[in-house]
Amino acid sequence: MADDGLLVNFAIDDAPFQSKAAWKGGSWKERLTAKKSADFNRSKFARKREGPASGGNNIELGERPVKKQRTDVANNDDNSTYVPSARPSTLQPRSNGPSQRPQGSGKPLQIVSSLFSFNPTSQTINNDTQQDDEIAAQPTNAPLDPALETFTSLGLSTTLARHLLEKLEIKAPTAIQKAAITQLAKEDTDAFLQAETGSGKTLAYLLPIVQRLMALGGEDKVQRDSGLFAIVLAPTRELSKQISTVLESLLRCAHWIVSGTVIGGEKKKSEKARLRKGLNILIATPGRLADHLEHTEVLDVSNVRWLVLDEGDRLMELGFEADIEKILAKLNAGAERRAHRPTVAGLPGKRNTILCSATMKTNVQKLGEISLKDAVHIQGEGESDESGKEKVDRAFSAPAQLKQSYAVIPAKLRLVSLTAALKRAFARKGSVMKAIVFISCADSVDFHFEVFAKSSTSATSNSTETSKPPTPTTTTISTDRTHAPSPLLSAKDNPIQIFRLHGSLPQALRTSTLAAYSKCTTPAILLATDVASRGLDLPNVDLVLEYDPPFSSEEHLHRIGRTARAGAPGRAMIFLQPGPEEGYVSVLKAGRHDTGAGVVRHDSRDVLKKGFGSVGLGSGNDWEERATEWQLDMERWVIETPALLEMARRAFQSTVRAYATHVAKERGIFDMQSLHLGHLAKAFALRDKPGSMKVPGLRPSANSGKEKRTGASRAAGSKKGGDIGGAADDAGGVVDVDESRRIMRAKAKMQSAGASEFNLG
DSSP states (O other), rough: OOOOOOOOOOOOOOOOOOOOOOOOSSHHHHHHHHHHHHHHHHHHHHHHHGGGGGTTTOOTTOOOOOOOOOOOSOOOOSSSSOOOOGGGGGSSSOOOOEEEETOOOOOEEEEETTTTTSOOOOOOOOOOOGGGGOOOOOSSSSOOTTTTTTTTGGTOHHHHHHHHHHHHHOSSSHHHHHHHHHHHOOOOOOOOOOOOOOOOOHHHHHHHHHHHHHHTEEEEOOGGGGGOOOOEEEHHHHHHHHHHHHHHHHHGGGTTTTTEEOOOOOHHHHHHHHHHHOOOOEOOOHHHHHHHHHHOOOOOOOTEEEEEEEEEEEEEHTTTTHHHHHHHHHHHHHHHHHHHOOOTTTTTTSSEEEEEEEHHHHHHHHHHHHSSSSSSOOOOOSSSSSSSSHHHHHSSBTTTEEEEEEEOGGGGGGGHHHHHHHHHHHHSSSTSEEEEEEOOSSSHHHHHHHHHHHSSSOOSSTTTOOOOOOOOOOOOOSOOEEEEEEEEBBBTBOOOEHHHHHETTTHHHHHHHHHHHHHSSEEEEEOOGGGSSOOOOOOEEEOOOOOSSSHHHHHHHHHHHTTSSSSSOOEEEEEESGGGGGHHHHHHHHTTTTTTTEEEEEEHHHHHHHHHOOOSSOOOHHHHHHHHHHHHHHHHHHHHOOOHHHHHHHHHHHHHHHHHHSGGGGGSSSOOOGGOOOHHTTTHHHHHHHHOOOOTOOOOTEEEEEGOOOOOHHHEEEEESSOTTSSTTTTOOOOHHHHHHHHHHHHHHHSSSSSOOOOOO
């Protein structure tokens, strides 16, 4: 064929030929699949042409990249391809946040949010700037002057007064002891006993009972088979044990008077054997005593002449009203049988009931109506006013010598600030002997115990430098131990022991833990729920730190009452978040004799600088770097330890649930709508909040309606009433706040025989 002389110039690009015609033939699914395949091949070809100079991964043609869900961990698998977030802004390092790149890999930087960015600012003016050392006040719960008042002058026998002085080293009574012994040791009357924490209220009602029994004439008149003369009811097992310990120490001078306890947590068979042998004074929790009165025939209460209701407000809060009514009915029936017997000389002709409570709230008044008749009101000197109700409310206050402070800590800084505060408190040997850290729920106690009980990676040369968190190689979590050394908080010359206590522990373990903490001769920290807030007299407690705010103002005063007891000095600090929580400062000030003039304010900068700062270094902000590095190390350790990661998630969820259970009058201060869950997750070394958070009052997330329920959550949701503290109800529906509180109280009473905290998780 001859050449026609035409020259056709086709400009061919490097890219493969692309047809603009629409895909035809086959079903619509096949056409769509073919189109996506062609688009994918074109994108691979384009990446190959760009090469490594573009900053992307060099993927060979025909290879399909292995997608990996993005996490914030620092050591991703080097054999997998890292797929960054769809948001382009997260690929650039922030100026105010640290960035991490896995060692030995060419993967993009992974951004971890800074502890010191996007934190809310304080809404209050810092007017409480005085230093702790400037606060000085005369003790309000100290014993009276021995030169003016002695137990003998109050009417106690010489034998009992000498025993108090020589064996128990109690030289003089307190104001409430003077008032109570004077009234109850001589007269037969019901009484309402009111005093502030740490003022010796237990001895105030035990001494008159022991004095009256000793006056009957010794072991010839009173023996263990003489019958039961006195019953003391307490809301918690720990308080019952402590009352029993105090009573046993008193009875060493009257060995013929026998005391015992029935508190639950033990085998009923052993308790029945104890009752069968005979007791003269019985200390009990209401639930277990009501059970024995119903099913133990050997328990005879016809001779009972004294009934003491200790911590009456807590007895009612925990729902013991029905049990107390059953006990009162049995005692009244026994009194009718006793009316036909000869009266024992020296014993009261009728039963005397003593109600002990720090407040005169509505529930306490109701308890008084069903248990007291023509009762006298007993208070210590200097605690009363001219008018009735105002007098009662003012008596329930913090001891004047207690040094109180609050720290405004953003949610993201809570964990590092707690570490810094404890390190600072125990920095000087002998400065603090023992401390109690109150936490809202059992899961959070367990998590923080594991954090502080783990071994440190290295010892620091500077005593003010905070040790690093444990290495990720430690993967085992022990759930049996309740105390251990804390290298993380210890200094070289000042070893620290860490303890944990909550109502979910077996009773024997709770008892042994309290005993070990009380007898510990080295500095020690007790992480506890409110099960340790009521009535416990733990020796040498110098500091109380409320890491989680209490559920009510009354509970706050009971918590801080574990220190500054019987005239001794003490310190208390509470963590509050910026925003509505700062309104709680007015509650703190209202509970003081000095109307809040002695409440000191700290911010997160003060706490962290004292705990993480270095002496002699030039940089003024090196504490920020140290705190950030500590937090990042802790997050890496948690996320690489599956058991600890699960523990952190449960602690976070339980804490949020507990936050929704504050009393109604304080829910404006502790507002669920203002709680930043993402920031709060950092306080549990989590880099994002766990999903499926269904909490009363919590703002629902955008995709909350699309979440699927797992088999475990469906099983939990199918249970009527549900287990509020269970981990499987995370995907359950939103429930009413009051109903949640009711179920939590019932669960605490059922599992712990009156443990005074919500056992969440």
